[in-house]
Amino acid sequence: MGGTKIRALLREAARNAPSNTAIVECGCWLGAGTAQLALGIREREDTLNVQLHTYDRWQADKSEVEKAAKRGCHLSIGEDTLPRVRQTLSEFRVPIHFHKAELMEAVWADGPISVFVDDACKTPLLFCQAIETFAPHWVPGQTIIVLMDFNFWKKTGSRKHECQKRFVECFGCAFERINSRVAVFRYVKQTDFMPWLNATRRAPSERFERAMYYIAKVARRSKAGLNNWIGQSAAPSSRPK
């Protein structure tokens, strides 16, 4: 489910967010959901008292190139999409904090979070990491949680895609569902999620995902190093002959 499908809901959450709080979106892609959040902020009287933060790696892979093409947008594989997203969203004239990061390594130090939108964390390791990073800053009675991949398991039939559902079910008294159609909850009770997160991470089924994550991380780092080295080797020598 993309940001355009729940546009009214995102807009309303941003419009009603308490002052001096932050809105966090995990998974911006081309900014459809971010745009709705920005519109909600624009409809407030105090537009500068709520900060909009969005996280993504903004690096187009093959499936994203294909998905964008269906909507008439040309991307290339490996393209850094942040410049075009930044440009598009600048038209909303709302300050947006863009965090170009691997979500497994994201950090948060910007105070209470009033709206948390997750449209990236489909699998347990990533989801657990996002919860560990952001949930300590949720405010009981206030924070609105939007889990856009809550029903992803219905599409794939895969148990690993049930992690968002299992999380909410396990902490039934921490969440009040406030929309019957979409997985939107109010965080109502201060809760320590760490035991559940640790147990979920330790599950044997997560070993493979963890290994894949570290391989991908090393590959990303070595690729950058390799490209650097190729660039330097290919550059004309500045030494006099």
Ligand SMILES: C[S@@+](CC[C@H](N)C(=O)[O-])C[C@H]1O[C@@H](n2cnc3c(N)ncnc32)[C@H](O)[C@@H]1O
């Ligand atoms: C479904 S798209 C988001 C769609 C967007 N919210 C919308 O409304 O159109 C998921 C996004 O999450 C990002 N993403 C997925 N896993 C990530 C990770 N581990 N670190 C950073 N970004 C990630 C992808 O790059 C992609 O842009």
